[in-house]
Amino acid sequence: MRYHSRFRRHLLLGGALLAMTASPAFADEKPAADPVAVDTAPATDAPAPEAEGAQLDDIVVTATKTETNLQKTPIAIAVLSNAALVDRHVQSLYDLADGAVPSLRVATFEARQTALTIGIRGIVPLDANQPAREQGVGVYIDGVYLGRQHGLNAALFDVERIEVLKGPQGSLFGRNTEGGALSIVTKAPSGVFGGTISAGAGNYGSHSGQIHLDLPEVANVSVKLDAIEQYQGATTKNPLAGQTGWNYYDRYGFRAAARWKPFEGFTADFSYDMGHDSNSPFYSQLLNYNPNHCVAGPVSASPNCVLPGTAPTTFTGAVKGLPPIVVVNGTTRMKVADIGVPQQPSIDKTHGYTANLKWAVAPWVELRSITAWRDVSSNQWDNSGGAHRPPVTGIGCSGTTGCNFSRYSLADLYQHQFSQELQAVGHFDKIDYAVGAYYFNETANDDAATPSSNAFNATGTAVTVLDPCTGSAGFGSLPSCRFIDRASIAHAKSYAVYGQATYSPIDTLHFTVGGRGTWDEKDGALYVVNNAPRPFTFKQNTSRFNPTAIIAWDAADGINLYAKYATGYRGGGASSRSVTYRQFGPEDAKSYEIGAKTEFFDHRVRLNLAGYIMNRTGSQIDFSSVSFDPVTGTNRNTIETVNAPGNTKIRGVEADLTVNPLRGLTLSASYAYTYTKIPPVVNPFTGVMQNVYIVFTPRNAASGAVDYAAPLGGMTLKFHLDANYADATQTFDQYATKNDSSFVVNGRIALADIELGGGSNKLTLSVWARNLFDNQYVYRRDPTNSLGGLPAVTSAPGVTPVVYSPNSGIGNILGDYGNFNAPRTFGVEAAIKF
Template identity: 55%
Template sequence: MIRFASAVSLAALSLALAGQAQAGAPGAEEPAPEAVAGAASETQLPDVVVTATKRATNLQKTPIAISVMNSEALEDRHVQSLMDLADGAVPGLRIATFEARQSALTIGIRGIVPNDANQPAREQGVGVYVDGVYLGRQHGLGAALLDVERIEVLKGPQGTLFGRNTEGGALSLVTRKPTGEFGMRAKAGVGNLSAYNSELHVDFDAIGDFAIKMDGVISVQGPVTKNILPGEEGFGAYDRRGLRGQVRWTPTANFTADLAADIGKDKNTPFYSQLLNFNPDGLTVVPWASTSVPKGSIRALAPIVQVNGDSIMKRADIGTPQQWSVDDTRGVDLHLSYRPNDNLELRSITAYREVDVEQYDNIAGAHRPPVVGPNANFSRYSLAGLWQHQFSQEFQAVGSLGDRIDYVGGLYYFKETASDDAATPSTNRWNADGTGYTILDPTPTIRGFRSIDRASRAQSESKAVYGQATWTPAVLNDALHITAGGRFTWDDKSGVLSKVNNVATNFTFNEKNERFNPMVTVAYDVSNTVNVYAKYATGYRAGGASSRSLTYRSFGPEDLTSYELGLKSDWLDHRLRLNAAAFYSEREDSQIDFSLVTVIGASTRNTLETINAPGTTKIKGVELEGLMQVTDGLTLSAAYAYTDAEVPPTRNPFNGVVQQVFIAFTPKNAFNLAADYTAPLFGATFKAHVDANYADATQAFDQFELKNDSSFIVNARLALADIATRPGGPLATVSLWSRNLLNEQYVYRRDPSNRATIGDYGNFNTPRTIGLELALKY
């Protein structure tokens, strides 16, 4: 309550600073012609355009649970990558790092949260798309965002229009396109933790039928935790850079070709893994220098090891070799659109993408050692590489038959090849008395000299045909809308685990699956501003194999069936917007992860087996969103998500015990509140934003009941915009922003794997960041 009161007080302070003057409502993205129900006045909420049905529609007329963040909302929260949405910006969307590495993101919606989908033969449960192009790997998702116009969060299975691996939903990023008119936006900023960022977006005047646009982004932050080993990188740092060029060719009024190419480099270091407690099971403690540790006993901590379960460590207690992990992303896509008449548009989307990752993760020092004691090696350096390339081709036909039927149909092809390897040498050795350590010969950490824990390669080919149509019968004053659709998918997936524990192997798997995913929605316009719907939808996540398994154990796909009731409504002459959805889902053959850390010589190996859980996983929930234009300049918003998941008990493959299992990173209750205010000030526009985001504690692993901490994060931004620099010159904006304003510190990932040898270790969120930005717009 104290933290909530602080957030409310901050909002009140911002409003007080602004005075009592009023101005127009916050800006919104310009709605497409198909989506406009009528121009909104300054005191009304603007229409929001979405493309969740493969055509531009009004959010309030679209019978899908969707949350939308436009470019202004992203700027208000200082969102520079998808990592920044881990604060709870959309309560039903959960984003976390895999382990503590910023090089791979775990994304979940409605309890569909794959914990370790960063392997070549494993899939995500939430599809991530950029301009309609599916991104096949979790790696590279933390890259810098390149001029995003909006992010659409589609909740619930999207198997009909978006295909496999969207059983939880889809995250659709839509970027700004070339305009053919000169315009330039530039931004530069600095912040604490040695942070700085800059952006440049240039639209060039059209050259004949060609419009060209260039985007460049740099986003840098120094370490959150200092590494005390001289010359080595700290922990929790990043250096993200991206460049994209676009060309739009419009030779005729009914044909458009968009060609885009991008390249990104995301250098990052993992968040520090801290020892949160010591001997939580109350075992007998023997001296650290003992030559042996009897069963049921635990060795005392070395004198220099620190325990801190309350706050993030600003300075590591153990210095370790640590270098940048590097994610290189590259891609090119071609979008073609041809409109032979007003009732039909034919589209083609061709794309090729690559992700190359070199991972260096030495985050724990002595906090999760393979061995403790005098002269023992410790500090597990997780070294891994992943190389992926994909090609996709999609054809779409979007049109209408008369005034009663709107339809979309398509053909889809996707092919991917991915490979990985991993090694886990120890880098440090204890001295005899535990008061110091030495750094080992670095040779085993160098590629080409590593002892490889695993190496694998997987190929995937997917083909699909889909169609969906909405019929508005000539009854009930055209208020009834019936949508039906389906998608046939053919998957062919195979792989080989070529090395285990540095020994050549030839474990293989091959899976061929066929699926039909239907969807039926019945929507009814109660009035011009109130719409209700009932929806039946299905989705599935492809099977695969775990490259962390000693035998490349394969597992089958999981299937989800969802039932949903929804409400979309505007009230008080479009000043109040209330949307709600209630859902119930049943998932068969849930993919559940079990892990076991084993000691192999001077290193450790994290063995992971994935099992298809028996029975039915039941997931139910409620999602609420509200938005109110209180005055011309004040907008308030709120959102809430309740998610309850129950997975049938499953047999642990390592010990044969049937145990309760859980869905990771899924809070039962999550909500956020936000206030936005604008007013004229000194011939410019004053803007104030504050948001507060809460989430219940969650599990970090399928197999452990132990929970992370609950979280409460407040973000804020004050800006003076539209400052005239000179006659005919650019408009300037000066802003002061803060993420995690109240400096809330919580454990977002807690691991009990080493309880018997030392204690629980975990990772804290990023502490408060604050910065100043200057933006210019021509």
């Protein structure tokens, strides 16, 4: 805390010094043309709309390892410019969960903000935040791959643009990009003195500040410094005095970048960044009570209570009695939790070093090197479930532990990675090419504990906070007092060589072929299960060749058509949530895509279309249950991951439209249709075939925006409004239960270009709102506590197939629990550019 306070003082002091040395404005401000996500936002500063007319700006992307015009790049890409991020008040990647890019899905794992699930085109892993599991969408910062989901919700620095590359990117970007890639590009040092400073405040006690300082070039070296801070108080209060509420965050970070250009044609970029994210999860509410009307007796009397993958004939026991002080609320977001529990912030820390070298050794080739070291640490404290998350407790409880509740989910993860990439990029005759070699080395380890933190009395009318060291069956939440549910370590090495070339026999016809060979080496150990040492290990070596083939035709001025075949794969691994460290294999995707990138009416209308068919084999499916551990004789929550048989079908259509009908006015709309179907899978806990689903993937999703800029007495008035919709989706692979559909509106009004004392110093004043209409919907719904239990095994050990009892217990049923989206937030901001 002392370091945190000291950092903030230094941030404010730096801001004061900047304010005294220059009169600033907002470097992040852009003209109204193309300010919205999805193939519309400009990547660089452009003149004001009144100077440029109503034409749409060109968008520069680096999806092919070289800078190209978006409209002439035969890949489905959405671009979020710096202006779009500012207009939507995007402070971290989780803010893109509103649906700014309909094909891009962002969600938290469970209610936690310590790990983000990121998916594109139906490639959305449910639980990739384990050391031996991989993501399905690659996330990159300045060309550097980020190996873990942890730390992805850190504050964004001075971002130039975010490129969302849709569909498999296996040839140029490598493994774990079967759904696509999300590439974050930060602003490089300019070598010209200047910068921006901004500060803002809003509801829930929020405040933020940013400083971006470009220093003059000295001895061929340019330096840029960035500092950022973001704070928001809890949106759901914790009734327990002195404890953190829910959906709170306190982030800060620093980045230093240097560009060295010792001679013509050679550029060396070096950077260091660090981030600190203190946060708490979203609150998990009890949404209903016994929603399936489960009763003891024949299954026919309660058919909706059957746990998927089981086939009981009789329900036994009785549904939990609802404690009087537990609140059932499935329609509105709770402002105050029904029960106060111990809750302290989770802490994510990230830092990294990058060296990016470029040398144009000849007119036909540029040699590049990207070297990076990165570390992530995550200390999770998640007590968001209260009386609603397993194990549930009802009235009439008894015994020394039978009345305990509120599962405090504690987990630590530490990761280190090193990567080295070499590239040769260039052009000769009628061929553009990129070839390269890549090496990645990662070590990650984790541990977890889940003590109960509270206890009911027998009537459910009073609550006791348990001793944090011994209160949960002799254990507690303090690090030295924990019962370790699991502890594991995993190592991964990846080697790759790749190449891609585009041949243009005539100016309007382009043939692209590429491929990547990848060799992965993975091993790991699950060395603690249920607080006891275990001998479980895994080792998995895989190799893949991922080809790409594209035909592109410039059919006319402003009309570019393409057909693309691409593949990608996601590495296999082992589940550390499994009692036995069960292994699973890789999954592979093949995609067939056609698209059109068009502009009409003198570049005032832009319409981009894409349709694709994707087949995935080896889909990694998660099944969760309470599993018996014969070594300790105890039960624990377990996740087993298996590969689905046959082909998973993913089909989709995407459309992006941008129109500049009048000078200063931009209208944009985006739509994504995604159909998914996984073949039935055998439930590893029951041996029964059942239907499974792809999570967080809406069948229909859409986004639209209106942007307007107009001169106003020497200033510029800017208006932004966006609306985002998505159909309801599943939360879990094994349950058909869906979340709610979502509709979120964001807005911003700004007065820009306010002169300060003459010269180029400009001030921007703005007011912004996210979720403007305070729409409330459940983004995560868990039916675990509303279905019958797993029938007991009645066959002898080792007998195959396993025989289960015909009875299913309903004694642990209480109701669905889940999480509502973030409430309406709003604020004001002042920014100075100098």
